[in-house]
Amino acid sequence: MLSLERDVLLAPYSTFNIGGPADFFATVTTAAELIEALEYAADNSLKSFIFSGGSNLLIADRGFRGLVIRVASAAARISGRDIYADAGTPLGSVVQLAGAHGLAGIERLAGIPGSLGGAIRGNAGAFGAEMRDVVLSVKTYDRKARMLREFSAKQCAWGYRQSHFKSHPELVILSAQLRFEDGDSAELQRIAADTMAVREAKHPQAVRCAGSFFMNPDVLDEALRDEFALDTGKTPKDSRLPAGWLIDHVGLRGRRIGGAEISPHHPNYIVNTGTATAEQVVMLASLVKQRVRTELGIQLREEVQLVGF
């Protein structure tokens, strides 16, 4: 049975810890409840926004006019080399479950916050692994057509931090079937633990932020690519250069507007130092985009989802 709350402050639900109130708010714990909430919104002409871990969001100071649905459905089970899991299952739990059962494929995604649904939508990735590596099929509810739809891996239109679900926001992910390779449980758990330690050493993970603020852009400028290689000792793996390196290049590491700061440790993280407003984060992000565009001729695009603007 759907339970609606009114005027719920969204900041505590976002890892940025920023954001005003939602007019209506519901936490759903099953796919059936999620569909019920979406139908309630449609029947009552309310705009709806769904989220789960809140680790890839910047929510406006004015909040959201409509119904915000927090997906907390978290049932997961193993069958052979497959895991069937609800969208709200924390990605970390899926990584742990896979590791404990000797299922290889996402151990290097250990430490990415948020839910399975959020990770599939954004094709979350780290250290050369991506969600696309293990997704076999995805069950969704199409809130425009008001029907269930299932997608095979091929139909997911994967790309860098991209999927069919991201370009079709009417599709709400309900659950997924993941297929793994055989692996050694102890070895997979060791890789996951090492991965988390490396992440923590690169940048403290428990900060108020939403991870990488911008996507890594395609950079064809050979001189800049050579400069990157010289500066970092790394050859770019593909056509992309790290947005953090570009932000550093234009001298914005550590720059602050109000309580919002370009992390001194990881320039692609915008951090809420405690009192940041969404407006200050947006102003800082605009400064970054403008400087990188003017000085390097590169257009950065947000990886973080803006809500209620």
Ligand SMILES: Cc1cc2nc3c(=O)[nH]c(=O)nc-3n(C[C@H](O)[C@H](O)[C@H](O)COP(=O)(O)OP(=O)(O)OC[C@H]3O[C@@H](n4cnc5c(N)ncnc54)[C@H](O)[C@@H]3O)c2cc1C
């Ligand atoms: C410290 C830190 C480190 C991070 N490191 C990484 C990293 O290494 N790699 C990486 O890829 N990301 C990283 N992220 C970003 C983030 O963790 C991922 O994007 C994550 O997959 C988002 O999942 P979520 O449940 O928190 O999504 P939310 O923030 O809740 O939502 C993000 C978007 O996904 C949509 N969404 C959520 N659930 C569903 C669903 N069931 N169906 C349809 N749409 C849905 C929402 O509507 C919203 O548009 C990091 C974030 C933080 C804070």
